[in-house]
Amino acid sequence: MIFLANSEEKMNPLLPPLDEIIIGGVAFLIVFGFLWKMLLPKIAKTLADRTDAIEGGLKRAEEAQAEAQAELERYRDQLTEARREAGRLTEDAREQGAVAIAEMRAEGQRIKDEIVTAGHTQIEADRNQAQNALRQDVGRLAVDLASRIVGESLEDEARQRRVVDRFLEELEAKASATATSEKVR
């Protein structure tokens, strides 16, 4: 471009004077600078925000709903889990209770058995004692009876004793023979 300063004689409208070019260019760059750096970013952001507010509002609502749904799902899961846990605990308690009952039952049985055994032993001891006493009594009684019947005093102590013992041995032998024969049979 040619600098053609104020040449009023040669007015060529296609030849730009340099001072006007500079002023025009600087003015344009100032306009551009203000709009580019300060003003248009703001409005672009506002427009984007507005679009976001309209479109994003729907999206956000959807997201919130999905989130609520997920939350509900999670609570439901937790509830199910808790129920299962409770069921399991109940079951455990029941099992433990059953075990306890069984243990107590066994303990009772054992005590009962002990008592019964002790009773048996006592009874056996009593019976033996009674048997011994009985045997002496029966011997004396039989001797007395025999004396009376025979009319003769069997005073000789030794003799008496031999007779009674023989008698009792016979009795026992008879009894044991009977018992053996019963056992065999």
Next chain:
Amino acid sequence: MTADVQTLASESGCHLFSGCGFPSPGLNVFEFKPIFSIGAFDFTKPMLLALISMLLVIGFFWSAFAKPKMVPRGAQNVGELGYLFVRDNISRETMGKKGDPYVPFLFSIFFFVWVMNVMAIIPFAQFPATSRIAFPASIVGVVYVTYLVLGIKNQGFVGYFKNMMFPPGLPKAIYFLLAPIELLQGLITRPFTMAVRLFANMFAGHMLIVTFSVGAWYLLGFHIGALFSATSFLVVVILTAFELMIQALQAYIITLLAASYISSSLEAEH
């Protein structure tokens, strides 16, 4: 060298039938006495108008965009309309979404040029700064540098000129004939036509309005001339309305061309 339409007509002070010829306006209506001078530098009316246009554009969009609201009102509404027009109808139409970084540039071109154009029909201003070739040239100069730099940056120095000179899809022999035209177009005629188109439209429009305004003044009188004068005045009104459209259209075209050239710098065509 007088400037204003009024001074031109009234200084000549002559009317039809008063014995003097029609003071036909010429190139002199585009030359101005300096408002003031600093040394060799003359500050003239077109420069003043360019600076006023600058302040108007910044001022308006400052009031519109400085504190943007989610729900727009007043100036912000209008400003947003302008922003969306440049972004959607110029930038995205030409380049798609990858043109968004250049929206501020295109936006500045559109509104600065438009306001300078509109100065043609604002009372007291009544002169489009863009009808002085220097102002379109300075803006186009910025566009020119922008698209050259962008092209070389994006496609490489060799790649850019290769893409510019050899559009794909032609037999090899014909490149020999077409490449010089492409080179000339890309480097010289493209910016030249871009600046001249804006300049010439505003120049012609201003010339027409001045001619008919001067004509209306010249024809003014008590004779049959009053009728001619009224007709001439009506033409001025119609032309003004027409110019209003041309001003916006030319601002749109120069912005569109800038977008188109930036687009061709971003990637090889087709």
Next chain:
Amino acid sequence: MDGAAWSSVGYLLSGMLFYGGIGWLIDRWTGHSALFLPIGLVVGIALSLVLVFVRHGRSS
């Protein structure tokens, strides 16, 4: 309407400028007054039209 329509003017001008210029040079060298210049202009316009067609006509 995109930039293509408006930039076709530039193509026409470029074609006329380049081939008209070549024609003018040939005229000067060969001593003709105006023989190759008009031929160059027409050839330039024709080639420009081809270019405009290639660049923009087929894409749409």
